[in-house]
């Protein structure tokens with residue numbers, strides 16, 4: 001008998017959720033991570049009593065009651081509602097695009113006036129089926145908002161022209177004809193009180209975790225240690241970039257501790273002008289309504305991913321999707337391997353989607369009824 005039932009590569013939300021479910025079923029798990037901490041991108045660093053979202057702002061939101069109930073077992077969530085501001089050349093606008101934004105831009109006060117203004121800006125464009133992000137954005141909110149609040153931010157975030165990006169990216173943002181600055185439409189939203197590490201610790205409670213351990217340094221060893229390996233790293237890296245590297249966007253985080261109580265009065269301020277090199281400034285204390293005497297801010301600088309850097313965002317354009325499909329095909333042929341999470345599935349997943357995916361895959365693979373044919377089928381599902 002092998003030492004473990006599962007070796008799980010990656011202690012992020014996917015790996016930790018999977019490990020938790022497997023342990024509950026009496027399975028022996030080893031979780032490894034090449035970083036010096038568990039939690040993947042939801043990791044928080046507590047500094048001066050402030051939980052710093054070390055890999056960028058993380059707001060939990062979902063419509064899925066099962067996922068919400070699941071994460072609430074490990075932490076109590078506060079009532080934080082994400083209401084970012086957009087700063088364009090010194091002017092502040094409310095996000096997501098709503099009546100407050102339209103009022104500030106055009107001085108319109110009714111939904112009809114706002115809709116008329118947008119229609120006036122797009123009627124000559126004749127966009128029926130938006131083929132890319134630019135067309136999708138113009139169709140949704142018109143030329144003024146596209147130029148002031150979308151184009152600059154999007155092109156620096158993705159390092160590509162908005163005409164070369166998939167339309168779905170901008171559909172993440174609600175457009176509302178009400179005075180409602182809530183960035184999400186979901187029923188449930190909040191920040192875990194005390195930061196995200198409580199969730200990671202709860203999920204991994206009682207499970208063996210080895211940090212600073214890179215799967216690729218001892219791949220054969222880890223693959224012989226367990227009956228199955230759950231891999232949550234980048235799929236192209238797993239196959240040694242056989243079909244070429246998939247493209248990702250990376251980020252550089254510049255954290256700064258300031259000797260003042262309140263720097264920007266809001267957790268998230270986006271900088272939508274192409275001339276500003278960062279996309280947003282996060283002031284972490286506001287996620288938990290902090291009253292500490294000092295504050296910590298983080299500027300987020302987008303960067304093109306190169307080997308050796310962290311892969312933060314998949315670039316799901318047609319060319320990368322085609323390459324991903326080739327890797328996905330290989331993944332189906334791998335014995336005893338399960339691929340899951342944002343990097344292995346090459347999907348722009350939010351946290352709730354990662355938890356949902358891990359719960360479904362764990363349920364299927366741990367259920368004896370499905371086991372025989374489950375792996376290729378689950379990997380095909382990614």
Ligand code: FAD
Pocket residue numbers: 009010011012013014015032033034035039040041042055056057058059060061213214215216232233234251312313340341342343349350351352354
């Ligand atoms: P990860 O968290 O990336 O975990 C993968 C882990 O695998 C990492 O710890 C990595 O070190 C490890 N690993 C990889 N390769 C190896 C290897 N070879 N050997 C050992 N270990 C390895 N979601 C939201 O819902 N709300 C938000 O507000 C939000 N904001 C975000 C902001 C930013 C800047 C980013 C980048 C993401 C954001 N997300 C948000 C998405 C969220 O971070 C992810 O959905 C989720 O954390 C992904 O979990 P995961 O386990 O799939 O991946």
Ligand code: UDP
Pocket residue numbers: 086095149150151153154157169170172173270272
């Ligand atoms: N976006 C924008 N202006 C903004 C905020 C977002 O144009 O002020 C666009 C941009 O293309 C971004 C996408 O909307 O990549 C999705 O935004 P979201 O806030 O969901 O990005 P994330 O938090 O995942 O980085």
